[in-house]
Amino acid sequence: MNDPTTMRRSPKQLRSQQRVDDILDAAARLFREVGYEAATTNAIAGQAQVPIGSLYQFFPNKESILKALAQRYTDQMRDLHARTLSPTATEGLPLAQVIGGYLQAMGEFEAAHVAFRLLFLSAEQTQTHEMQAEIIQRVDDLLAARFPLLRPERRRQAASASVGIVKGLMIISGEPATLSAEQSGDEIITALLGYIRAVLVQEALPLPPDLA
Amino acid sequence: MNDPTTMRRSPKQLRSQQRVDDILDAAARLFREVGYEAATTNAIAGQAQVPIGSLYQFFPNKESILKALAQRYTDQMRDLHARTLSPTATEGLPLAQVIGGYLQAMGEFEAAHVAFRLLFLSAEQTQTHEMQAEIIQRVDDLLAARFPLLRPERRRQAASASVGIVKGLMIISGEPATLSAEQSGDEIITALLGYIRAVLVQEALPLPPDLA
Amino acid sequence: MNDPTTMRRSPKQLRSQQRVDDILDAAARLFREVGYEAATTNAIAGQAQVPIGSLYQFFPNKESILKALAQRYTDQMRDLHARTLSPTATEGLPLAQVIGGYLQAMGEFEAAHVAFRLLFLSAEQTQTHEMQAEIIQRVDDLLAARFPLLRPERRRQAASASVGIVKGLMIISGEPATLSAEQSGDEIITALLGYIRAVLVQEALPLPPDLA
Amino acid sequence: MNDPTTMRRSPKQLRSQQRVDDILDAAARLFREVGYEAATTNAIAGQAQVPIGSLYQFFPNKESILKALAQRYTDQMRDLHARTLSPTATEGLPLAQVIGGYLQAMGEFEAAHVAFRLLFLSAEQTQTHEMQAEIIQRVDDLLAARFPLLRPERRRQAASASVGIVKGLMIISGEPATLSAEQSGDEIITALLGYIRAVLVQEALPLPPDLA
């Protein structure tokens, strides 16, 4: 009947909304600091200064907190996507600049949303799929606007792969003895441009000037 | 004094070595099936048909089992690297073929070592760094042999990024609504070749025929 | 001062009375379905479509709901008793028929009052004593009318025992591998008649024709 | 695979057996004092002076403790049955004396096993069925020896009903304003003899001298 991984009650009142936000903030902090498994629901409630009973009025279980957090990030990223990836906002800009602008915004988002990295980069979390699907869709839209001749299936594949490349390089750059944070940005741009160029060549499509 | 995440004593005796292997096999199976957190040390010992007390004579704690597993995989991958990435074994082959051979071998390795994917693809596991460092080094060696004019720092960066790209695409392809397993192999080749070409262009180095 | 297991205020208003009835109906349903302990006050209020706060304005605690339910059943049984056990209504009927009629009525009552069985058959619930006392009294009255020579103390004892016999056979018949529901009715009649006959013989009193 | 209401490990060692006994004793005491639901597993462990973890090594959950207690009582009653109900032990004795001896033994058993009453008298507990089935079987055996002409189906029915009668009268006698403990014993004998006589009459079987 009711999905045990969804929020119990969507908070209508301002006070309740504030509480849910507090809980999600605390959860984000703790997930970041000690990981999902080690973050206890009592600790989350404690950090959020919310009684444990109240936490369970909004969330039926721990997993639903993770899911709600992912949902919140997904929602909050929509504006970011509109600003940095939408065809209208990026029209005329060289691809490198678009990617750069997107990475810049993502870096800021990541800094402001402490568990985003965890959620975005952690392998196979059902909770993250929706978030990722949305990102892929935005990239797909961008590719569609940029390369109208690219077949939709190939485009979707390229969009998925592009997100995978970003993900992989972000993961790598977070680890010691690999890429520095500064390098990773440039490297992501290089890799994505190189990849997209290769796809276009494969598909025998014309290269735009900045990929030639 | 003694690192609590390292194996307690390297088992000299044959029987001990067998036991350690049994434990690691059981751990790999369980980690794969239920994840690291949900795999209990008692369950690992049970699966391995080894008394829990014995398990704790070889491993000081649960984390050390994960670490040892990563170490075992690292060791076992050395042969794979020699066969598929070493300059001598790959001399004269087109890069695409080298990468294809490597991915093929990795696929087989992954199938034979059930927790490899978990360890290699996990976003941030301190236990995996050594394994990854080794992979990066092999790629670095390969690039050094292929592109002797590439500056060592740039090369190391490219090697790290290449591994990141592979990782990212492997992660993505494991998730629904993205890349199929079949597509991911081709896409990894496309992405890597595209990336390396871009690096060479950036560095104003000559392109080999198969990247032109 | 005020008994915490009694209803807080007897609802004078019509709307209040309706609410109390709704609560008791919901409680009866839930007690029957999941048992007293597992039935939560919030679930009762929810089923009754009454705010939990209102529930606590009528009932100081969960136990008092059970008690009020028993009281309601006791009240509602009064009519049943008058119809099936009162000396006037049963005058001239053979005892077996009286018992049969009573059991029939009880069966219907039980079907219509879902938690009655739970309350009546529960081994030791302080809440049930009054209900049982009333039943015993009715049986006592019946015996008084039927057997005027039976000493009052012996009669009261026999009335208590008779109710115990009914109770015991009802409990047994609800359990697997014992008596079927059909058998239990006949068996109760057999047992009660046999018991009363034995009492009369013990007391050296004349047996009516149908017990001879 | 493994029944979650059965003991986890049957204690082989003497020390373990002692622990299990301590747990069951403590559980019996607590069940008696506060009831099954209100008796917490931690309280049981505390009373038994056994760490909670050890309790859960033997019992997978709270219900299994109740079940094991019922099983222990069932086992311990076997000797009582042999002494008081077996055809050989009761041969030649008048039925009233047999019942009296049985009730006497049951009274002593009840006094020595504090939760027996709760388990035997509580309505519909799956945990009690086996215990009750055994009692019914013993009564059936006794009836078979005493009244060989009684049809087996009728006999089994009578055995079930007899146990029901005992149960009902025990329940009633535990409640205020009904039967005193002393009276209940006599009343049970009266009721059982009266019932069995009625059954024999119904079946048109000869009455033994003490039932005539």
Place this chain on the structure above:
DNA sequence: AATGAATGAGCTTTCATTCAT
């Protein structure tokens, strides 16, 4: 060295009851 019973802190989650609105 080998064993596996023993340990108890700590986990997630529930629910009777209150009280500010």
Place this chain on the structure above:
DNA sequence: CATGAATGAAAGCTCATTCAT
């Protein structure tokens, strides 16, 4: 008087680790 969000003590149970045998 009516409401239902809020509360937090306490429940059942797990499991990494130890240590007496």
